[in-house]
Amino acid sequence: QSVLTQPPSASGTPGQRVTISCSGSSSNIGSNYVYWYQQLPGTAPKLLIYRNNQRPSGVPDRFSGSKSGTSASLAISGLRSEDEADYYCAAWDDSLSGLWVFGGGTKLTVL
Amino acid sequence: QVQLQQWGAGLLKPSETLSLTCAVYGGSLSGYYWSWIRQSPGQGLEWIGEINHSGSTNYNPSLKTRVTISVDTSKNQFSLKLSSVSAADTAVYYCAREDIVVTVAGYIHDAFDIWGQGTMVTVSS
Numbered sequence: 001q002s003v004l005t006q007p008p009s010a011s012g013t014p015g016q017r018v019t020i021s022c023s024g025s026s027s028n029i030g031s032n033y034v035y036w037y038q039q040l041p042g043t044a045p046k047l048l049i050y051r052n053n054q055r056p057s058g059v060p061d062r063f064s065g066s067k068s069g070t071s072a073s074l075a076i077s078g079l080r081s082e083d084e085a086d087y088y089c090a091a092w093d094d095s096l097s098g099l100w101v102f103g104g105g106t107k108l109t110v111l
Numbered sequence: 112q113v114q115l116q117q118w119g120a121g122l123l124k125p126s127e128t129l130s131l132t133c134a135v136y137g138g139s140l141s142g143y144y145w146s147w148i149r150q151s152p153g154q155g156l157e158w159i160g161e162i163n164h165s166g167s168t169n170y171n172p173s174l175k176t177r178v179t180i181s182v183d184t185s186k187n188q189f190s191l192k193l194s195s196v197s198a199a200d201t202a203v204y205y206c207a208r209e210d211i212v213v214t215v216a217g218y219i220h221d222a223f224d225i226w227g228q229g230t231m232v233t234v235s236s
Contacts, residue, residue: 002155035222037156044205044229045156050222088156092220099171100146100158100220 022089133206
């Protein structure tokens with residue numbers, strides 16, 4: 001069981017806007033930044049959003065992140081076929097001596 | 112451009128020790144933490160632990176008793192050892208660079224911005 005909770009799947013048609021949620025607790029999302037990673041089949045994860053809503057250079061502005069309380073969301077607008085991938089949220093957790101925790105991942109299908 | 116290249120044994124028997132190394136090319140170990148993350152087949156990501164250039168470590172409590180992460184600054188490498196492996200340790204193992212943001216209160220663990228290519232490790236008798 002993952003510490004952060006994501007829906008296992010999401011879908012949309014090209015051009016649509018989809019959102020993926022990530023739910024945590026006061027020790028992780030509630031008190032630290034949220035990060036989003038995109039994993040294409042057979043490849044290593046790639047940083048998509050950092051510090052809740054910042055995009056690394058090269059990531060299209062179709063991708064956006066937000067956080068409220070102990071939950072966060074990733075939004076993808078103008079959905080494209082190449083967005084079909086697994087998406088993971090992550091946050092530092094202050095419990096015990098501290099550790100990174102991840103969501104279980106959401107498989108996005110572009111119909 | 113910084114790149115991570117990792118290697119290690121891909122097939123182990125139960126009770127053996129997993130050993131992986133990650134080399135950092137095009138950059139320094141200083142100023143970052145360096146993590147190991149694994150992904151079991153068809154599953155999500157699990158953080159194993161991290162180390163900085165000085166050798167300061169943090170481990171996932173669920174694996175702490177079996178994990179050792181070390182750094183070799185002369186070779187610009189860091190390594191993972193996981194003892195007493197079982198089938199449950201079968202996974203793709205990734206090394207990753209973890210950015211650190213220094214604040215007045217200390218530092219913030221920031222994004223995993225660069226990843227290795229991954230190494231599939233299978234534990235089977």
